[in-house]
Amino acid sequence: MMMPEVIYRQAFINGQWCDAQDKSTYPVNNPANGEVIAHVSNLGETETLEAIDAARQALPAWQKLTAKQRSQYLQTWYQLIIEQQEPLARLLSLEQGKPLTESRGEILYGASFIEWFAEEGKRTYGETIPSPLPGRRITTIKQPIGVVAAITPWNFPNAMITRKVAPALAAGCTVVLKPAPETPLSALILAALAKKAGIPDGVFNVVTGTDAVAIGRALTQSPVVRKLSFTGSTHVGKLLMAQCASTVKKMSLELGGNAPFIVFDDADLDAAVTGALTAKFRNSGQTCVCANRLLVQDSVYDAFSQKLASAVATLQAGPALEGDFQQGPLINAAAVAKVQSHIDDARQHGAQVLTGGQPYLQDGFFFQPTVLTGVTENMLIANEETFGPVAPLIRFQTEEQAIQLANQTESGLAAYFYSRDIGRIVRVAEALECGMVGINEGAISNESAPFGGIKQSGLGREGSRHGIEDYMEIKYLCFGSLD
Numbered sequence: 001m002m003m004p005e006v007i008y009r010q011a012f013i014n015g016q017w018c019d020a021q022d023k024s025t026y027p028v029n030n031p032a033n034g035e036v037i038a039h040v041s042n043l044g045e046t047e048t049l050e051a052i053d054a055a056r057q058a059l060p061a062w063q064k065l066t067a068k069q070r071s072q073y074l075q076t077w078y079q080l081i082i083e084q085q086e087p088l089a090r091l092l093s094l095e096q097g098k099p100l101t102e103s104r105g106e107i108l109y110g111a112s113f114i115e116w117f118a119e120e121g122k123r124t125y126g127e128t129i130p131s132p133l134p135g136r137r138i139t140t141i142k143q144p145i146g147v148v149a150a151i152t153p154w155n156f157p158n159a160m161i162t163r164k165v166a167p168a169l170a171a172g173c174t175v176v177l178k179p180a181p182e183t184p185l186s187a188l189i190l191a192a193l194a195k196k197a198g199i200p201d202g203v204f205n206v207v208t209g210t211d212a213v214a215i216g217r218a219l220t221q222s223p224v225v226r227k228l229s230f231t232g233s234t235h236v237g238k239l240l241m242a243q244c245a246s247t248v249k250k251m252s253l254e255l256g257g258n259a260p261f262i263v264f265d266d267a268d269l270d271a272a273v274t275g276a277l278t279a280k281f282r283n284s285g286q287t288c289v290c291a292n293r294l295l296v297q298d299s300v301y302d303a304f305s306q307k308l309a310s311a312v313a314t315l316q317a318g319p320a321l322e323g324d325f326q327q328g329p330l331i332n333a334a335a336v337a338k339v340q341s342h343i344d345d346a347r348q349h350g351a352q353v354l355t356g357g358q359p360y361l362q363d364g365f366f367f368q369p370t371v372l373t374g375v376t377e378n379m380l381i382a383n384e385e386t387f388g389p390v391a392p393l394i395r396f397q398t399e400e401q402a403i404q405l406a407n408q409t410e411s412g413l414a415a416y417f418y419s420r421d422i423g424r425i426v427r428v429a430e431a432l433e434c435g436m437v438g439i440n441e442g443a444i445s446n447e448s449a450p451f452g453g454i455k456q457s458g459l460g461r462e463g464s465r466h467g468i469e470d471y472m473e474i475k476y477l478c479f480g481s482l483d
């Protein structure tokens with residue numbers, strides 16, 4: 001297999017490539033065949049504290065720059081990433097497994113946050129507020145929150161980093177990033193390009209390592225770190241929230257979802273199938289906004305299931321760098337086991353497999369794209385995030401029942417529905433308990449829109465003009481008499 005030309009294997013602290021103090025490394029595997037791609041520095045608590053200190057030292061000069069100066073660094077970084085789209089995409093597919101077309105898309109998507117926040121950084125306006133008291137003048141200014149820690153997952157090894165780091169840097173913060181241990185190579189190449197763009201030493205640091213507890217402890221307990229931004233499971237998000245309590249850090253949490261995808265009887269069924277393929281099978285179902293439950297109205301249930309099953313049966317799975325596949329492997333054996341356990345539980349309780357249903361019998365962690373019918377609300381698959389290529393179809397009768405089923409979860413990230421009735425569209429969009437709704441649309445993510453959830457799906461918004469606010473504090477200035 002052709003390897004990308006440049007692989008960075010060392011962590012990146014204070015502008016320098018560095019080994020773990022004890023020189024230890026860990027293997028990064030290709031999930032398509034289990035082969036080792038590289039051995040990467042395995043850092044721990046001590047090196048994380050060094051990275052925090054580098055970010056602390058870099059902060060005063062970085063925040064003193066004008067927003068326009070910071071914007072110019074970000075624009076250069078953006079351009080370098082765009083120029084390197086192909087090698088970055090290949091590296092991403094190699095360590096994460098997603099099809100090359102999706103990786104190319106992710107590199108552009110990731111870069112778009114850098115371009116967007118390079119612009120937004122220039123627009124972090126304060127206010128002038130009419131005073132209720134005589135002789136006072138009230139203004140506000142916005143200031144960078146300080147040193148930021150970012151912890152990112154393996155499912156979007158590029159874009160989940162830029163969606164956090166770009167607004168932080170644009171706001172004038174400095175960053176210590178802990179990328180997921182499965183996908184450090186995409187993080188390190190971003191650091192290399194940031195260095196090439198001239199972003200000063202210590203402004204962006206990358207701590208690679210497998211000891212999440214030790215690295216997480218250093219990041220959450222340090223009083224120097226003023227904010228933590230995390231994308232990952234709800235379970236780990238709650239742990240981090242508890243750990244951040246002792247230093248009262250500001251937090252952005254982008255956690256798990258259990259997105260409903262509702263097909264009403266007045267929907268364009270072909271459009272709904274196309275939307276479901278995107279919303280469910282993108283990244284082989286390993287996306288927090290992936291449809292987790294497909295709720296289909298009784299009178300169109302059979303027609304929709306047949307159309308969806310026919311479309312899903314055509315999806316080809318294989319190693320990203322060896323062909324034009326629409327599906328890649330899952331990230332590891334545990335992910336395959338989780339998908340299998342959800343299918344087994346559903347079948348034991350009466351669901352039927354229309355297509356798929358098994359892991360592929362080949363190297364790597366491939367699972368057949370699957371459609372299940374006869375799924376009910378009590379099954380495991382309807383209540384836990386599957387994070388895999390399985391579309392479970394649940395039957396409903398009325399609009400009220402669809403809304404009740406859709407909201408019957410502790411998650412509240414994304415929801416999707418298909419309908420052509422304008423009254424229903426407004427009613428359902430307003431009634432869904434979530435942060436984002438796709439209406440006759442299965443692809444909702446872009447840099448201009450606020451991405452985030454409610455309930456146990458998290459706190460804060462990423463992307464959009466709101467995405468930079470989470471990296472800034474409002475300071476109120478009260479002027480007494482100026483006479």
Ligand SMILES: NC(=O)C1=CN([C@@H]2O[C@H](COP(=O)(O)OP(=O)(O)OC[C@H]3O[C@@H](n4cnc5c(N)ncnc54)[C@H](OP(=O)(O)O)[C@@H]3O)[C@@H](O)[C@H]2O)C=CC1
Nearest residue numbers: 152153179180212213216232233236254255256288385387
């Ligand atoms: N919202 C989303 O986008 C994502 C949701 N998930 C959900 O989570 C499930 C499990 O996936 P998994 O990869 O285990 O997700 P995790 O939430 O465990 O991992 C996400 C990131 O958090 C790190 N982490 C884990 N524990 C700690 C800790 N105590 N302190 C600091 N950092 C920590 C991980 O590092 P390490 O791997 O070393 O533990 C990784 O970098 C998936 O099946 C899916 O349902 C997963 C990924 C993304």
Ligand SMILES: O=C(O)CCCC(=O)O
Nearest residue numbers: 155156231287288289445
């Ligand atoms: O799964 C995630 O956490 C990343 C969401 C991908 C997207 O931005 O659509």
